[in-house]
Amino acid sequence: MSATEYNVKQYVSDIRAIVAAETDTKAITDRIKPLAKQLAAAPGWMKDEYRGVDEKQGFGVHLLHEEDNHDLAVFVLTWMPGRGTQPHNHLTWAVVAGIEGEEYEEEFERVDDGSKPGYAKLKKTGDVTLRAGDVSACTPAAIHKVWNTGDELSISLHTYGRHINFTGRSEFDLENDAEKPFVVSVEE
Numbered sequence: 001m002s003a004t005e006y007n008v009k010q011y012v013s014d015i016r017a018i019v020a021a022e023t024d025t026k027a028i029t030d031r032i033k034p035l036a037k038q039l040a041a042a043p044g045w046m047k048d049e050y051r052g053v054d055e056k057q058g059f060g061v062h063l064l065h066e067e068d069n070h071d072l073a074v075f076v077l078t079w080m081p082g083r084g085t086q087p088h089n090h091l092t093w094a095v096v097a098g099i100e101g102e103e104y105e106e107e108f109e110r111v112d113d114g115s116k117p118g119y120a121k122l123k124k125t126g127d128v129t130l131r132a133g134d135v136s137a138c139t140p141a142a143i144h145k146v147w148n149t150g151d152e153l154s155i156s157l158h159t160y161g162r163h164i165n166f167t168g169r170s171e172f173d174l175e176n177d178a179e180k181p182f183v184v185s186v187e188e
Contacts, residue, residue, distance in 0.1 A: 006042040008074065011035055012065050015072060015159065025093045025161075029137035032095045032159060037135045040097035040157045050076040051153060054185050058083030059148075061186045066163050073163035075186070079103060079154040084147030087122060087174060088182045091167035094138040094160050096130060101154030103130045108143040108172070120172050120179035130156065143172065 018031045039045070053060040060078040067073075079101070087108050096103075105128050112121040122143060129149070130136055138144065140161075148154040164184065171182035 006038050007045050008039065008064050011039045012072065012074065019072065019161075025139055026137075028161070029093050029095050029139075033097075033135045033137060036095045036097035036157055036159055037133065040099045040135075041133065046076070046099070046155075049187070051078055051155065052187065053078050053080050053153070054187075055080075057185055059085070059184075061184050063186050063188045070163040070166040071161065073160045075158045075160075075164075077156050077158050079146070079148035079156075081148055081151050081153070085145055085171070086182075087143050087145040087172040089141070089143045089169050090138055090160060090164060091140050091169045092161040092164070093140060094142075094158065096136050096138075096159075097157040098130045098132045098134045099155040099157055100132055101148060101150045101152050102132075103154050103156060104128075104147045104149040105130060105136070106145040106147075108145070110143060112177075118179055119177055120170070121177050122172055122174060 014035050015032055018028055022028045050062045058080050062076040064076060065074040106124055107126040108122040109125045110120060111123050112119065169182050170179045172179055
């Protein structure tokens with residue numbers, strides 16, 4: 001199948017085969033990364049409605065696929081210029097492929113032991129900018145902040161081992177060293 005023919009249905013089928021064959025998170029994401037890049041570059045599957053954003057949250061989350069048990073979820077995320085997220089985790093593996101624009105990502109490490117409810121102390125460990133054609137992966141333990149630093153919409157393909165609203169993930173407030181549940185509004 002050529003890059004121009006690759007589509008969401010084939011992408012999901014390919015990922016199902018990978019997840020059935022692999023148990024190691026890095027092996028899974030390493031095998032998905034080239035497929036995510038291929039789908040992100042393929043014409044025809046992107047719809048105009050995927051460019052929509054939720055003004056309140058600053059980004060749009062458009063569900064392309066989700067298994068019945070909430071595993072294997074694929075989204076298009078559209079980021080408003082100058083908007084993004086607070087630091088957050090996913091508690092599942094993730095692969096992100098840039099489609100349009102750029103996303104600046106700050107990476108963090110949790111330095112407290114997690115024993116105090118609602119409290120979290122983070123330390124910045126790095127940063128990276130994702131552009132069209134770039135692909136990155138996150139482990140379940142990764143914490144990052146994503147921001148559209150450009151003047152136009154930024155669009156990316158996000159693939160997760162589990163739907164992000166069903167992992168129990170957290171959002172972190174750096175100023176107050178606080179942690180709270182992180183659930184996003186999703187367009188289906």
